[in-house]
Amino acid sequence: MSVPALEVSGVSKDFGRIIALRDVTFSVQPGEFVSILGRNGAGKTTLLNIISGVSRPSEGTVQLFGTNPSDRENKAKLAVISHEMFLYGNLTALENLEYYSRIYSVPDAQERIETVLKDVELTHRRFDLVATYSRGMTQRLTIARALLHEPSLLLLDEPFTGLDQHAIGMLITLLKRQKEMGRTILLTTHDLHTATALSDRYLVISKHKIVKDGLIVDTNPDKIRQAFFSSEVEEGVS
Amino acid sequence: MMSTAFSILKKDLRMEFRSKESILAMWIFSLLIFVIFNFTFEVSRLVMLEIAPGLLWVAFVFSGMFGLNQSFSMEKENGNLRAMALMPVDGGQIYVGKFLSVTIIMLMFEALIFPIFIIFYDLQLSLGMFMLIPVLLAGTIGFTSLGTILSAVAVHTRNQQILLSLLLWPLVSPIIIWSVTLTGMVLSGEMTEACYPLLVRVGAFDVIFFTLSYMLFDFILED
Numbered sequence: 001m002s003v004p005a006l007e008v009s010g011v012s013k014d015f016g017r018i019i020a021l022r023d024v025t026f027s028v029q030p031g032e033f034v035s036i037l038g039r040n041g042a043g044k045t046t047l048l049n050i051i052s053g054v055s056r057p058s059e060g061t062v063q064l065f066g067t068n069p070s071d072r073e074n075k076a077k078l079a080v081i082s083h084e085m086f087l088y089g090n091l092t093a094l095e096n097l098e099y100y101s102r103i104y105s106v107p108d109a110q111e112r113i114e115t116v117l118k119d120v121e122l123t124h125r126r127f128d129l130v131a132t133y134s135r136g137m138t139q140r141l142t143i144a145r146a147l148l149h150e151p152s153l154l155l156l157d158e159p160f161t162g163l164d165q166h167a168i169g170m171l172i173t174l175l176k177r178q179k180e181m182g183r184t185i186l187l188t189t190h191d192l193h194t195a196t197a198l199s200d201r202y203l204v205i206s207k208h209k210i211v212k213d214g215l216i217v218d219t220n221p222d223k224i225r226q227a228f229f230s231s232e233v234e235e236g237v238s
Numbered sequence: 239m240m241s242t243a244f245s246i247l248k249k250d251l252r253m254e255f256r257s258k259e260s261i262l263a264m265w266i267f268s269l270l271i272f273v274i275f276n277f278t279f280e281v282s283r284l285v286m287l288e289i290a291p292g293l294l295w296v297a298f299v300f301s302g303m304f305g306l307n308q309s310f311s312m313e314k315e316n317g318n319l320r321a322m323a324l325m326p327v328d329g330g331q332i333y334v335g336k337f338l339s340v341t342i343i344m345l346m347f348e349a350l351i352f353p354i355f356i357i358f359y360d361l362q363l364s365l366g367m368f369m370l371i372p373v374l375l376a377g378t379i380g381f382t383s384l385g386t387i388l389s390a391v392a393v394h395t396r397n398q399q400i401l402l403s404l405l406l407w408p409l410v411s412p413i414i415i416w417s418v419t420l421t422g423m424v425l426s427g428e429m430t431e432a433c434y435p436l437l438v439r440v441g442a443f444d445v446i447f448f449t450l451s452y453m454l455f456d457f458i459l460e461d
């Protein structure tokens with residue numbers, strides 16, 4: 001087997017007395033599309049922050065493509081989409097994308113910028129300040145920005161939450177295309193539908209631990225639902 | 239690669255000149271200081287010469303605070319601080335970019351405010367005043383090199399501006415005091431050989447502050 005795109009081993013994280021993750025271990029092969037399911041407070045965002053290297057685990061290790069997540073080569077391969085926009089309102093869409101393409105040393109930047117702007121249907125508004133964009137447009141530009149440097153590993157933290165219908169459709173199309181191109185994708189969600197419709201594999205996090213790790217193909221949706229909800233029932237008791 | 243630093247510099251200056259937030263605040267604040275001191279205190283020209291250097295630096299550094307606060311506040315919007323931590327670049331490059339943008343904005347402001355200061359206080363222009371250029375440069379760089387890293391520390395907290403002041407003033411005050419002394423010497427035409435060691439000392443602190451900040455900046459960006 002090739003070097004895993006992601007290897008999480010024995011990761012725990014506490015914030016003072018608050019436990020966020022307990023002994024989480026799993027690995028993801030290149031090209032896999034994994035959904036991480038879990039209800040609010042389960043530790044999904046914390047896990048993604050540790051994987052992306054912006055937060056340190058209290059215990060355990062994370063490796064991206066066999067090396068440390070905060071290595072520069074790894075950061076260049078990574079894209080994060082979360083509720084944070086990562087855009088400057090006081091710059092135009094074009095200026096934002098030009099800035100990030102220089103930071104990420106994107107080759108043939110102008111061409112690439114044109115492509116991503118077209119993908120999210122914002123070409124006609126590229127000279128406008130992002131501050132003047134509607135919420136949906138800003139979200140689409142966030143997606144364009146994330147895909148600008150053709151990342152090989154995408155981390156998406158509840159990417160569909162708060163998105164309008166148009167942006168949801170667009171993101172699904174783009175994610176499918178990323179998957180076809182062999183990119184590795186990790187997506188957190190509390191929505192079973194997206195998990196089963198898009199991904200190859202799912203992990204259920206409950207009480208800060210992974211309680212289920214299964215492939216979508218050999219599991220019928222009811223089984224996943226069961227795993228997900230039984231974990232919720234457990235949590236309800238505590 | 240310096241290209242990262244220059245990309246950040248270009249973006250910052252573009253945003254700053256577009257919003258004019260700190261630039262406007264700097265101007266209003268400085269003019270206020272000059273007006274207040276000019277019309278509230280009836281002092282003789284001799285006394286004026288005594289306090290003018292201090293007044294000038296009060297205007298510079300308090301205005302500089304607006305620039306410093308703005309420099310990382312603009313990164314707070316839309317989670318861009320997080321985006322910075324994710325960028326595949328050396329933290330030192332981000333520091334250089336931020337340092338350069340704040341320094342350039344401050345120096346431009348100083349260059350524009352100085353003539354107004356001369357007029358307000360009816361000072362005599364002389365050729366010797368050229369020595370002000372290295373003095374202002376050295377003092378400003380000391381202030382901004384330290385201020386840039388400290389505002390990156392402070393921006394993570396809720397009381398950003400208070401924390402910045404608390405951290406910055408004790409550390410930067412020797413540089414400001416020496417700069418005031420040097421400015422006084424230049425303005426009164428007493429810039430003699432004896433001043434150079436002092437100027438060199440300010441320059442040495444600049445180098446130390448800058449180098450340390452450059453090396454430490456990677457750690458600041460992580461939360």
Ligand SMILES: Nc1ncnc2c1ncn2[C@@H]1O[C@H](COP(=O)(O)OP(=O)(O)O)[C@@H](O)[C@H]1O
Binds near residue numbers: 041043
């Ligand atoms: N910066 C933080 N400081 C303190 N507690 C935190 C912090 N981030 C997350 N937590 C806590 O860790 C737990 C997991 O949170 P999170 O990873 O955001 O869950 P999820 O994304 O699954 O909703 C929660 O109890 C949350 O309150």
Ligand SMILES: [Mg+2]
Binds near residue numbers: 044046157
């Ligand atoms: Mg979350």
